[in-house]
Amino acid sequence: MFGQTLFNGAVTGVMIALPALAVTLLFGVLKFPNFAVGGMMTVAAYMVFALNAQLGWPLVVAAAASAVLFGGVTIALDHVTFRPLRERGGITLMVASLGLGFILENVARFFYGSAARSFTYELARPFRFFDVRMNREQAIAMLVSAIAMGAMYFLLKRTPIGRAMRAVTDNPLLALARGIESPHVIRCTNFIAGVLLAVAGVLVAMDRALEPPMGSNYLVSVFAAAVLGGLGSPLGAFIGAIIIGVASELSTLAISPNYRIGVPLVVLALILVFRPQGLFGQPYIRR
């Protein structure tokens, strides 16, 4: 029972990890928490639905195509919504991102209604691994997330653009003085965030259900994970997500599952009181 809960927690954790990573990357480069990520996950998942259930593409192909497409969509959204507001300061951008989140969620609702949908793919029976019951969706979630994390690590540590992203996160003005063009880095960051959110959207939709509020239900957990890990720290986002995921699942042993969301909130409150910079962040001197 305990092992099962831990496993479920790990699965939840990896599903939170991808959007948390997107949030922290965006925060590092753009310097504000982007509340539209919930709506973005939702729209991306519906894009996959359109390709998969409506056009009949195999799920993997649909997901891959949507991910790339959605990377572009994210760049476009940033260009239209946030670029005009770049100079204004954090709250303006946060409010705009909140508005954008509403728009995206309701665009999905407009076209697809409120009923829950699901993707079309071969169903498989759950299987047992030692004492733990695992269904195929969960296994896929773990695998895909692992691959995504690995790819992100490689990107950030070993490629020029990854280094540039980390540099801009560390010190945007110095990055300019070191020849790094910020529009380019911003575009790349948005693309990567979009891909991560799209993949996350698919995994969540497979595990839970595809419906318009899907993404925003995750917002609090995702942000709690990112803040716990330290906004701007990719490693932190991952570890924070696992902690939140496991803690949330473990809490169901003690309190009603309806209040699972209380766990990330309490964790968030504790972090902000005792260590606002999170596990891996730096004590933040607000620009």
Added chain:
Amino acid sequence: MNAPVLSVHGVHAGYGAGDILKGVDLDLPRGTILTLIGPNGSGKSTLIKTLAGLLPARQGEIVLEGRRVNELSAPKRVRAGVSYVPQEYNIFRNLTVLENLRLAQEFMGGVRGRTPLRDELLGLFPDLPGKFKALAGNLSGGERQMLALACALTAEPKVLMLDEPSAGLSPKYTTDIFEAVKKVNARGVSVLMVEQNAIEALRISNTCVVLANGRVRLNAAADKVLEMRDLQSLYFGDVRAEATAS
């Protein structure tokens, strides 16, 4: 007679409502070292930031090798040949020493692009290779300054601009930094330096420019300025501006 590699005409710039720079004129002759001194608030850092492209020039011209660069963004100016080392926060603390250097290579558009770091460059900074894996933020003040300088140099710049390179450094590192600047200059890089540590800086410089209240008050040969008894008066703008080429 050297044509100036960098020319500044009538530049105005500022942060908020007013201007901090109120019409700055100066020339940096090719291959020379120019030290900018002046009281706090006179605009020295503002000038360097404007020349680097981090602050827009509201009026006036900035000319690099005969080409007007006002419209170029900071990264583009770097590629055009102007490298800038800020006073503080001049390295990426969360990246390693090696990553800082690599990043500079990859983005600052040096002649050789992405080739392995030149031995000569590393020869100037013998302490660095041993610390490649260390996080830049964990280095001592002097080591950080050396790293910052090394990064700026990977671009093989025509003009190197330094904002108070010796600030907060121990005497040993101060000497080392100025030594490094001299060697760099000997290789043909023109240097523009803001310094509080006026005497030591002027000793290695060709030209001295005094900035006060956002304007140039004095532009003279560095050794002549060193001879002047009352260096203090320069800081308070008592000396009338003399344009004496070095």
Added chain:
Amino acid sequence: MISFLILMTTVVCFSAILAAGLNFQWGSGGMVNFGLAGFYSLGAYACALLMLKAGANTFIAAVGAMAIVAALSALVALVTMRVTEEDYFAIVTLGVGEMLRLVSLNEDWLTKGALGLAGIPRPFGDAVAPEHYQYVLLAISLALLAGTVCVLQLIARSPFGRIVRAVREDDVVAATLGKYVLWARVRIFAIGGALIGLAGSLHAFYYQYIDPTQFSYIVIAYAFMAVIAGGRGSNFGVIWGAAFVMVLLEGSRFLKDLIPALDAAQLASLRIIIIGVGLILLLIYRPHGFLREHRLEIDLEREGSRSGERQGQAAAPSL
């Protein structure tokens, strides 16, 4: 038609009070309350439950609701005392709002969950004939709105008001005042909370039936629009802003006639999309609102240039 106008004006009144609460917390105090919908619903539910379960009269219930929301707001501000960064504060309030929503949805024994609470009494409800009641409620709402604005103006002119402005305008200066400032934050948030609670109570009186769907996230978008359109920081502006948002909302109802092909749910979504787009457009093109301020309050652009200054200073602190 008159009836429609009266009802709309009443709604504008308590929406304006809600916006005034947000405005005080954010526009005056610099604290963004992204959990606004949750606090608003807390006000409505508290008022309704005090009447339905505890048998309080409408006046006591409203005051009680104000107190409860103020208390929770104070608690949140206390817990986040160390956190002055607006980003983190926004995230926390988002979470709190979400929790409140879940409580209203799940705690059936208290709130009847998704079924909601019906039959909510209203002030003087028994004393006045139904056909005249709308006037009474309008009068009450207007009076409360006027009272709210008066109180806020008084606060603005008081010594406390000066502290509030200091807290908002410069964290660093304010921080040197130390603990006093932290307590000021708590009080600011609590006062705003009281207003939000009042608005919630009026909401309950107006609709006489409340359920969780009335308090979805979108409430925060409306409130932000009202505050921004009227000019952030302006107590009078929020009235104008609330009216503006109401016109936009009611106006979009007529979309149904323009585009008959859409069903009700799609129209609802479309209206929210319009609000979202409107909010973003407002932020981009009219960040100071539509009114001209005589006194330059903090403006959203200056925020940007101030942070630009700080960035500049971060790179090279000495001039």
